Amino acid sequence: MEHLDQTGIEQPAFDKLLQEVQKIGEEVMRPNAADVDAKARFPRESMDALKKLGLMGAYIPQDLGGMGLNISQVGRLCETLGQYCGSTAMIFAMHQIQVACATHHGLTNNHFRDYLKQVAAGQRLLASATTEMGIGGDLRSSICAVEVEGDTFTLTKNAPVISYGSEADDLFITSRRSPDAPANDQVHVVLRKTDYELEPTMSWDTMGFRGTCSEGFIVKAHGNINQIIPTPFAEVLSHSMHPTAHILWGSLWLGIATDSVNMARAFVRDMMKKNPNAPQTASLRLAEVHSILQEMRNNVHGCALQYQQLLSENNTDGLDSFSFSVKINNLKISCSTLIIEIVSRSLLICGIAGYRNDTKYSLSRHLRDAYGASLMVNNDRIMNHNATLLHMHRGD
C-alpha cells in the first residue's frame, strides 16, 4: 500500500466540476437513459461526454495527468451520476474501483505510474474480471492461473460476468499466482486490449442495470510479468477493492434513491397545485421517505470519509482490521436494502403515474435497478461473512 494523498481538490473547483457533471446528466444521460435501458445497450454518448470532461482520470493523481480527487469526491460524482442513469453511474463506479486498485498499489512502481498516465491521457475505460465459472462468486478463489515463462505470461479465464467487457480498453483480472498455487494465492493482472481476446459465452438480458452489458466471456490473454500488480490480491481486495466498491456502489445507489424521492416530491407538488384540498397522505409519505434517504446518505458519506482518513493516515492496521471490514459490509447491506425501500415508497407516492412507463414520474427503471443492488455480491454471502467476523469483534 502506498501513502496516498487524499487532499482532493478545493471545494469551489469541485463544485464547478459537479455542475458540469449535472449538465451532462441533464443534457445527455437523462434523455438517453430509457433507451439504454430498453435496448440493454452501452451508454456510449454518456460515457463519451464523461471522458470529454476527463473523468476517467478522476481518481488519478494530478502529477500523473488525472484530476486528483479524493475517494469522497469520487463518491459524490457516482451519487450525482446515479440521479440520471444507473447504468452509466455503475460503469463509472466500476472503472474507478479498478483505478483505485492500480493507484493504491502501483504508485511507486514505474510500470503502473506510466500505465496510470496513459489511462488519464487516453481516457481509457477499465473493466474487471473477478468472478469465475465453477467458483460460485467467491472473489478470493481462482481456478485459472498465470503461466509464466521467462518474463511473459499466458492466462485463460472463464468469466461469467465482465461488465462492459467488449467496450473496455483494459481489463483487470484475477487468477492464481501459478498453476501449482492454491486457489487463494491470487494475483491481480492488468491487461490491455491488445493483450487479450474475448470469446462471448453469455448475454446480459436482465431486470436492471441493463446498460452495463455485463456479458460472460472466455478471456485468453498474454502479457509481460510487469503487468502483474506486485501486491497479493488478498491485500488489494481488503485495502482497496472491497472498501472502494461498496462505497462507490453505495454512492450511486444513493443517487438512484435520491432521484426517486425527487420525482415523488415533484409529483406531490404538482398534485397540490392541481388540487390544494387533496388529502395529505402523499405529503406524509414523502416526509417519511425523505428521512430514510437522509439515513442512507449519512451512512454513505460517513463511510467514505472514514476510508478517506484511513488512506490519508496510511493506517494499514485500520484497513486490515476486522471491524473495518464489518463496517464496509454493513454499508453494502444497508444501502442495497434501503434503495429498494426508498424507491418503493416513492412509487407509492407517485402511484399509477410512477407505475406507467410513459410519464415523467415513471419509476420502473429505478425499481428494477434497485433490486440488483442486493444481488451483485449477494447480501447473503456478505451477511454470512459478517456473522463470522463478528465472532472476532469485541464491540463498538
Added chain:
Amino acid sequence: MYSEKVREILLKHGRLSTPVDQLEDTSDLYNAGLTSLATVGVMLTLEEEFDIEIPDSLLGRKTFGSINSIIGVVEQLKNSNH
C-alpha cells in the same frame, strides 16, 4: 518458543490448503488458504491455549497473516500480562 504450539493450532483449526509443515514462519497464511471462518477457530483456540484476550486493535488480517505475526501477537500479550 510459541512456534510449535501455533503450528499445532493451525493444523487443527486453520483448514489450510497447504500443509502446515510445508509453510515457513513467514509464509502468507491467506495465500495458503486461511479463510475468515477458520480464523475464528484459530483465534478462539489461541486465546484459550495461551490464556490471552486479543484486543480489537489487533483483530485484523495482519495478526493472522503469518505464523510469525501470530507469534508476535501472542508474545506481546503474554509479556503485557506479567
